[in-house]
Amino acid sequence: MFERGFVIVAGVGSTSGGGRRLRRDGVSATVSLDALGERVRPVTMAEDQTLPLLDPFVSLLARGGLPRGCTAAVQGSAAVSLAAGLAAGPVAAGSWAAILGLDEFGLAAAERAGLPLDRVVLVSPPPPRQWAAVAAALIDGFDLVLCGPPRSAERSAPGHFHAGAARVAPGDARRLVARVRERRGVLVQVHWPSGCWPEATDLVFASQRSVWEGIGEGWGHCRARRVEVVASGRRGAGRSRREWMWLPGDDGRIALADAPVDVAGFGGPRRVAEAHGAAARVRSA
């Protein structure tokens, strides 16, 4: 095996020429080992360290994928759809995802957005004092952990994400971040209230304005939605990037969208809605 390696090294020496000079009278052992190391080093390291994302999300991140070993937060009114969309890419490519403490997670919508439910495990909300232990166990086994904030059962109000949310102890948070980094997974915090997580997350996906299409005053139904998504963060993200997305689009899939005509308010559909509403009122009168 070593002999074969040596042949390759000789090849490197003769062709590369530039920075590293090999001695003419014989190849020194250290240089050849260095060169061998260079040669056998995986060439796709950056690739390896990201999880593949659905196409619309690629343009949001500088590296085109979700960096392994990072924590991410998903916020705003469309947080749950966004989280499902983020998870869809890695899970479709073979990763497993755990969903912790999000009993409200709409599985049908997630499946329609492209998340294969074969590789999804659901965990009920643990009591706050056990939350960190459960999250740590899940990080060990799953590439992707989507989690809601720790919530105490007696103070939580159904339907409200933030009610009864408890704070994660700073020590626990630090240990979890270290664990995520070590296990090369991704921890996605879905719709956490500010202050529950003492650290800053590496990435933040915020859904800001959203416009529904297909529904007016008394007619149609919610058919598709455009959401403005802003990605910012510390690692791999750099400057913040902003995209309008169909979340979901007409066919249920997530896609990039053009900005609506009037993005200041909810003018696009609203104006149409008003026109139709007026017509309807006239008819009924």
Add this chain to the structure above:
Amino acid sequence: MTRTLAVLCGDWPVRAHGVAAGVPVAVFEANRVVSVTPGGRAAGVQVGLRRREAQARCPEVEVLERDLTREARLFEPVLSALNRFSPLVEVSRPGLAALASRGPARYFGGELALADAIGAAVDEALGAQGGCAVGLADGFFAARWAAEAAGSAGSSCEATADGGWGGPYRPVVVERGASPEFLSGLALDCLESPGLVEVLWQLGLRTLGEFAELPLGDVVARFGAEGQRCHLLASGREQRPLDAVKPPVDLQVRMDFDPPLERIDQAAFAAKALADRLHHELERRGLACSRVAIEAETEHGESFSRLWRHEGLLSASALADRVRWQLGGWLGSLDGNRPTGGLSHLALVPDEVGVAHGRQLGFWGGQNREVERAVQAGARVATLLGPEAVAVPERRGGRHADEQFERVPLGAVDLVARAEAAADVVGAAIASKRVGGPGPTRGAAGRGRAPGPKGSSRQRDPADAGSEPWPGVLPVPPAVVHSPPVPARVLDEDGSELEVNGRGLLSASPAQVSLGTGGPWQAVVAWAGPWPVEERWWDPTQRRRRARFQVVLADGVAHLVHLEGGCWWWSATFG
């Protein structure tokens, strides 16, 4: 080749519920019929039908959920009866057991006499639910299908005449050496390997005999280890590894409990850990086991041991299930064997060990490491939070967002098998495309097919999962589902509560919505509805009538609210 006697209690899942044979009753698992009474079969209900189809064919059919623990517990008397004939009784699943018959047959004066005696003993043990079929042949596979043949021959003439489960059936004894001939007439489905059977069917094979005529080498070359296993079965040869060795003593894994375990699920958890250890140990030595004995002992020294077999490899969770069944049966036994104390000792003893040839991973699977990691983490969380807390989603179908999926506890599913099944669905679809025609045209057909979008073959098409859209379902599923629904209030522009009359007409347009008890009032920007739905109107206890609305509020978020029984409810958010 071991002379084997198989005892089959047909339709065991439904029989274990203690229903009469003449009444149409069907047992369902994952919305499919798994077992049906003769009465139901006469009315057209078949195994494999969906619930709706079954009810369409036979509206009065009674629907029961499958209860594996109960099946195992009620099968225990049968095993006790068999133990009087031979100490080594092996259980494949509740309803099917086998024993090596050479010794007992000599003692009881011939194979037919033994089969008759066992049939009578089992019928007596089962009482009103009696009626078992006995088959005797070379090897387990042939014996099992001989028993199957005995049962079906009986049921065709006399079974449902008196409303009982039929029987006593005439046992079928296949002479020594005649197993290949007996098997050759059976249909391919007997192999119970759906993916392979489908491909063989498309190749024009219909019976086991035709499959067995193929040269073994070619079958192995094309279908790998699975093909070899099935070919051996079909040609009536022993499917157990020929190089089976007696395991060295130290292969068994045992665990002592102090304090003793009081509950069966605790024991099942411990068994899972034990099974992991056993697998690890076997793997290290390059061995695989196809039969395992589970030995349990209580603090008062009572012990109970049973042999379990499995055609493939027993996974850790499958072993844990068998521990649960065995202990459940022990606790439920009526004779003097009932344990009096907690469980202090549990051991798994591999009984029949062969060289592991490795399971050939399909071309499209091979993600077992990921699955095992996930299973281990899931089991760890289950020990922290309890077995119900970790679940996988399973599609159930339904009109409302909170009915479409059910959470099935992780302990109740075999994730490895589930992932493989998902891969098999994709694999079988691809395979069936590949073997479309004879050689020369195959390439042309392959080229003619338009390549699908990249990655689409990976994920299961929701339409393939057997989920036709339900009538009345909303076209876009909500991303956040509140289950149970949360109280809400909806007001019109005058500030009075919005109402829907009996004809589904609104009193006014909704203007303000308050979500949750005492939630802030928010203006309605757009709305649609009402979409009335009346469900189970024929059933006074379960009937529901509701009118659904979508409302988009000033913050751009859309919600689903509904009016039911005069109250408004917030059922989902398009978050």
